[in-house]
Amino acid sequence: MNPTVRDTNSLLHLASERWFGELADRGIIVTDEALLVRAWNPWIAAHTGLTTSEVIGRSLFEVSPTIAARGLDEHYRRALEGEVRVLAHGFHKLLIPGRRPAGPGVAETTQSARIMPLLDRGHVVGTMTIIEDVSERVVSERELRAQIVIAERARVVAEDASKLKDEFLATLSHEIRTPLNAVLGWTQILRTRTNAGSPDRGLEVIERNAMSQLRLVEDLLDMARIVSGKLRLDVKSVDVRSIVQAAIDVVEPGAAAKRVSLTSQFDDDGPVVNADVDRLQQAIWNVMSNAVKFTPSGGAVHVSVVRAASVVDITIADSGQGIGSDFLPYVFDRFRQADSSTSRRHGGLGLGLALTRQIIELHGGAIDVESDGIDRGSRFSIHLPVSDAPLVAVEPPTRASFGDALTGISVLLVDDSEDGREMLEFALRGYGATVVTAASSDAGLSTLQAGTFVPDVIVSDIGMPGGDGYAFIRQVQELSSAYRRMPAIALTAYAEPEDRIRALAAGYRLHLPKPVDPALVADSIGQLVAADRALREHHPHA
């Protein structure tokens, strides 16, 4: 028997029924000319909860009353006139409400719809509605939009930070050049001076500017250490008044020269805090020197220390130029300056207060600032937790005065930097020492191996081309038993605490960070040699 031969139309009809019934991933509604529902596919039945048998033969506007209530019935009238209508969810949200949201993360249903005429030989015989649920797509678009906003914000923040860094670099360059200018200028003058006047003025300027550069470099390094989490505090229990007083002592001459009155008031009961004396003093000094810097001649700076329960408050109030409310929130930000223009009146890197805050916070404290506005003065308050631990006395570093303190002491000085070597050689000779120099560790070893010169002490740089200072001191100690206990001082620009430990482990007795005060080197040499001689007297064979 031949299989039944079917025409294309009847096959297409079967195909569309199949699609309508089970394949379509969207709602399909067919009405007649009177807008009575004639077909209602399983998708729309599931979506609305209304079964086919419940809706067939009823008016579409009765089945879904919100269509007419929202004025969308107009689209059906247009469709009966031959027009196709698009209903974007962006305008209408949905056509036929569902009984539950479409998918995970979707809070509400959103639909796009097409309403179109059904045509038979050019005549409209009904309508067809296609509904697509776009809820999930709308949610993901909303998320994408939010992410774009976040990315855009991050870009703006990054741009701001980059701008701030550019400004900082410009300021840094300016701040480094300014003292260099004075140093180089005066050096030139001193070198070529023909009149035999005193060089004191020039030397004073050179020293002051070199000191200011040193402070700048130290600030930068401190900031780098803090940022990388490498700043370590050497904590002791101390009377906070002694630290504040030490900071006042440093600032006082500058204040006096500027005719700014500097007064202080301390609680009698000296609160004890756990602090790294040098760091905390530096932090307090930063605030005080700012106060003096931004207070005009004739103004006043007042410092007070008051204990309140378990906290001690150090307050530094001035009658200076104050801080505008727009800048107040950024006072402690790195690289921020109220005025970073080239015409600004005050120098500085904009690091001081940022460092101060970090140091105070490392101490478990806090710092805040108040100002009533421009020209109304500012008031910085530092709050530190009070400690119960017993007090440790803070001894001021001794600075022995020498004339011929090193007479009779011989020094081997090893440093690849010619300038540094020459400066120290000159200084140590000035203190009466006999100095032999070497420009490398190999040269230093050769000198010792020659046997014609036996030093009392070795002073050596660490970072040198060829053998470094660590290897050098080990080789020295292996030369002979006489050198095994040779007092040695490491003199180096590697100034981190771990560098100190490494130098001591290698065999040095002392680690002095560069730049060094020659007087301190001389003092250290004197003490080391004295201790070594005392040891030899008591244990001649040690």
Place this chain on the structure above:
Amino acid sequence: MELTELQHDALIELLNIGFGRAGASLSQLTGHRVLLEVPQVTVRQIDEVGTALKEVIDTDVASVHQIFSGPVSGDALLMLDQAGASILKELLTNEPALPFAIDASAREVITEVGNILLNACLGTFGNILNVQVTFSVPRLNLETVGAILESLRVNHEGVRYALLIHAGFKLRDTEIRGYMVIVLSVASLDRLIREVEAWERGNR
């Protein structure tokens, strides 16, 4: 082919009626006042339309395309450059647009806008001509002007003409330029112009 002044004025008048209806629909839909104006209409051979449009749109185009059929048949398109389409969507929905190519919601909104405008204009023509015109479902495409016109050309043989209509959307102090292109066979164009002319004479 050149339009006479009478034909030109009549076409502008008719299109303005259609655009007025579309503007009213969009105003009602969005709650904002939306004005649509027809500043310019020209008739060109289909081959010249590309050149004319490339002068004003140099990016990919968002086009809403509907085929209409009946006694007068052809293709109707609304074209916007993508940036214009994004801005229009933002102004109409109060919602920031994503880059148009990945913003399905924006494409849907622009499809409805195009649908409203094309229906209003062709519906007005249909009323004037007293014939029923039926439409295909609108499609939105993103492509170059050249690619759009090429796809129109391959579906039909013979010389075809296009009404090139400049359309200005004005809303919330912003004006967005769009272009409507109605492509017709010679016979359809003839009939349209004759009817339009008769209508204009009747009005006078």
